[in-house]
Amino acid sequence: MKRISNLFLCLVLAVGAAAYAQETMNKTVSGRVISSSAFDLVVQTDAGTRLNLVMDSATSKPAIVSEGDQVTVVYHALDTGGFQAVQVVEGTEAAAPAKPGGTTTRTLTNTGTPGTNGQTGESRSTVVGTTGGYQAPAKPMQPNDPNRAMETTTDSTMGTTAAAPMNDTMDKSADTMDTNHTMANDTMANDKMANDTMASKNTMANDTSLPQTASPEPAVFVFGLLALGAAALLMRQRTTH
Amino acid sequence: MLISPSEAIRSGARSFERALFLVAFLALGYVSWVELDRLAYQRIETVRLATAAKNAVSQGLTPASHERKPAASEVIGRLTIPTAEIDAIVAEGVDDPLLNRAIGHIPNTALPGESGNVALAGHRDTFFRGLAKLKLADPIQLVTTDGTYDYLVEDLRIVEPTEIGVLAPGSSPTLTLVTCYPFHYIGAAPQRYIVRAREVRRPAAVRLAPNVDLDRL
Numbered sequence: 001m002k003r004i005s006n007l008f009l010c011l012v013l014a015v016g017a018a019a020y021a022q023e024t025m026n027k028t029v030s031g032r033v034i035s036s037s038a039f040d041l042v043v044q045t046d047a048g049t050r051l052n053l054v055m056d057s058a059t060s061k062p063a064i065v066s067e068g069d070q071v072t073v074v075y076h077a078l079d080t081g082g083f084q085a086v087q088v089v090e091g092t093e094a095a096a097p098a099k100p101g102g103t104t105t106r107t108l109t110n111t112g113t114p115g116t117n118g119q120t121g122e123s124r125s126t127v128v129g130t131t132g133g134y135q136a137p138a139k140p141m142q143p144n145d146p147n148r149a150m151e152t153t154t155d156s157t158m159g160t161t162a163a164a165p166m167n168d169t170m171d172k173s174a175d176t177m178d179t180n181h182t183m184a185n186d187t188m189a190n191d192k193m194a195n196d197t198m199a200s201k202n203t204m205a206n207d208t209s210l211p212q213t214a215s216p217e218p219a220v221f222v223f224g225l226l227a228l229g230a231a232a233l234l235m236r237q238r239t240t241h
Numbered sequence: 242m243l244i245s246p247s248e249a250i251r252s253g254a255r256s257f258e259r260a261l262f263l264v265a266f267l268a269l270g271y272v273s274w275v276e277l278d279r280l281a282y283q284r285i286e287t288v289r290l291a292t293a294a295k296n297a298v299s300q301g302l303t304p305a306s307h308e309r310k311p312a313a314s315e316v317i318g319r320l321t322i323p324t325a326e327i328d329a330i331v332a333e334g335v336d337d338p339l340l341n342r343a344i345g346h347i348p349n350t351a352l353p354g355e356s357g358n359v360a361l362a363g364h365r366d367t368f369f370r371g372l373a374k375l376k377l378a379d380p381i382q383l384v385t386t387d388g389t390y391d392y393l394v395e396d397l398r399i400v401e402p403t404e405i406g407v408l409a410p411g412s413s414p415t416l417t418l419v420t421c422y423p424f425h426y427i428g429a430a431p432q433r434y435i436v437r438a439r440e441v442r443r444p445a446a447v448r449l450a451p452n453v454d455l456d457r458l
Contacts, residue, residue: 129397213420214428214430219427224268
């Protein structure tokens, strides 16, 4: 009985660890730098997609990253919808490969009339089926509304959720930069820059990724069931002895 | 007064057992609450949508939804996909609370009846669970107070979350459904499953309320 209880506890821990590992998967992309600052890196990937990345003091990167440089970036998705650069390396190969979990596995299902799969590099997509009438545009979506950037910055649905963690990251980065005297010591200037960067990131979070549509319910449900099972086993063990 | 080691162990086990029961109660309670909230929202909004459609028909009103952007969480219509057993309310926005209750219309994409690409997002483990069953040429219906819009699936694909090009408007009115992929995955899935459908049989006067399919509401 004791063994079964222990097994249950191990299972609970394993499920939690697996879920955490899945959320922290890294991916690698290569492309040319369009712009870079202390907190931002915008890369035009080899596949033609524009990728906006957030950097902080933990990001490993060369001393100077200039516009037009060919770089390879190891990054992971943030819960808020943006992307965090983990490592930036000049050239076409990252020094440390991404975690194996970061590679993409594709499963073909529901195959109708097969379509083409011409995407390379970052723009990896799998055509499950197509009637041939539609090809996904390579370029990022053009906003329908010319004022969209400004509106999405203040959008209460996504902008607000993206703001808090990014603010934390920027505060930490700003602190580090102050210490190293790599930026002007003027606090007002730092604050203004942080605000500007945050505004651009809120816009970026809306513009550069599709909405995340995972609900926590299944994981919470499984967790609850396991806890209930473990508690029932413990109670049974206690009452029988 | 000294406590024997065996008693201490028993007492610790009892505390742990209570903690586990509490965790189980909270976790299962949360899931039940979200589930009930979703059911209630769907029921209430279905009735409201039907009432709004009936009023529009009886008063012969021309809906003005195309002239303004819907407010956050405002109900847009009802999505029905028989093959995938999907029948749910669509509301404006893609924030977490809304996606727990309804299918979300991605802001700044076209609205039903407009010429662009109507993009909708839903949880893969609730409303869009059935998307995996969808095949090419399967029918999709979007019922709004403006009218009923029919679509046929023309493309199914798996993309990276950064490939927002799938939301770009095409040459003809389209509907794009977005959900996370793989379908059976715990946590934030790394990819997105995209269903693209083209509009068919658009009513000649789409914006006239009599086109509303009241039976569907």
